Amino acid sequence: MQNRRARRKFDDEPENHERWLISYSDFITLLFAFFVVMYAISAVNLGKYRVFSDALGDAFGGKGAAPPVNTEVPNLPIPNPALKRRNEMLRHEKTQMTKLAQDLLSTLAPLVKEGKVRVTQNSRGVSVEINASVLFDPGEATLTPASADALRAVGTLLKEDSHSVQVEGHTDNQPIANNRFPSNWELSSVRASAVVRLFIDAGVTPGRLTAVGLSDNVPVAANNTAEGRARNRRVAVTILSAIPDPSTELPNQPVAPAGP
Template sequence: MARKKHEEEHENHERWLVSYADFITLLFAFFVVMYAISSVNEGKYRVLSESLGIAFGGPTEKTTVIREAERVRTIVPLPIQMPQPQPQPRLDPAIKRERAQMTDIARDILKAMAPLISQGKVRVTQSARGVSVEINASVLFAPGEAKLSPESEAALRAVAKVLTKVDNAIQVEGHTDNVPISNAMFPSNWELSAVRASSVVRLFVDSGIDEKRMVAMGHAANEPVASNETTEGRMRNRRVQLMILSGLPETVTEVPVTSDD
């Protein structure tokens, strides 16, 4: 009987152990790497991150940190300090009432003298001192005289009707231009301006205003409101001014007086 050239090869039933051993080895290596990453300090992690970045052509850890810082700085706004509103000073109720009363007086006088105001012969203004009524002398008096004309008496009595409703002090001031006057009745502009102011005061007294509230003053040509070089300016300077004084005290700055010794 002829001998077989090759013996039959036996099948290896334990080949799976090789694959299993490889799997266990890889699994062990995986856990070793995970443990190493979990326990690495910041310095080693930064070195590893930079190395991986250089190897793959990406940004280094330093560049990433800088960009992250820039992003945070851009997104997070700086606190804005809004200006705080300043508290407004509260006015004393008495001051508010007095100012409102002076405004009412000015409005009533405007109504009483509306025709003359529209002609530019009367000006009404209001200030902290009070209400000023500037009346052109041509409305009240003939040139060089101090007797009120009948037309002016009607207008002044309308003003007096307004002033009888209040108790404010009243100053009546007479003014002239710089043209000298000299006659038997008025030796100078001082007498003319003073008598004109007194004529208005006398009419107010006759209209029911207490004379203790009033004072008459003459300024002659010493307080012009326009140039005396023109006809229009001299006409403007010839005037009577009524000053209805506010009841509020005026602010006065006291300066100590010392001797030169």
């Protein structure tokens, strides 16, 4: 009778339904430990890795640590087809302008040697600076016969080219006032126009040409000496580059004569 009561007491004891939480907490703990180990492996300390590798190498008779593998992605420049094409066009344009400058230098060689003509090149283009005494009589805007021949040769060379051409007339600061030219503005403008008309007669397309009169506003020398004023009286013929590059603008660089 007593055994029957004990068995009934044991059978009536309530069942524990939360026993699964113990296994679940063990699983979560193991999973956390797994991720900690994975993180520790991924964040390798190069100093500790080298010491550990050297120790293994010495223990097994090796040559020490092997160099760690570089897993960093190199910072390579991304190709830019548009930029590459522009650079190629700039190089081609510079080569073309340099050849044009050499041809102009050869055409005007006698005047260059006399110091009356300067050929320069920069990123804006090629400029031919001609002293006004070569082209005009004092206070006049009619080209002299000798200068017309030289400019006609330049016009023939430009006729075969396709670049735009800007012709600038410059004077010194000495005032002028007569029936034809009330001021240096008119004188410089008419002189530039005379050169443009000669280029058109030589076959240069009129749409490529521009005449600009700048009076005495862009001097290249001081006007307080006769030599400086003579230098400022000039006509500048600029062949404009088709691809100007203001970011690399440099002062005018004289063009060296081509080799034999």
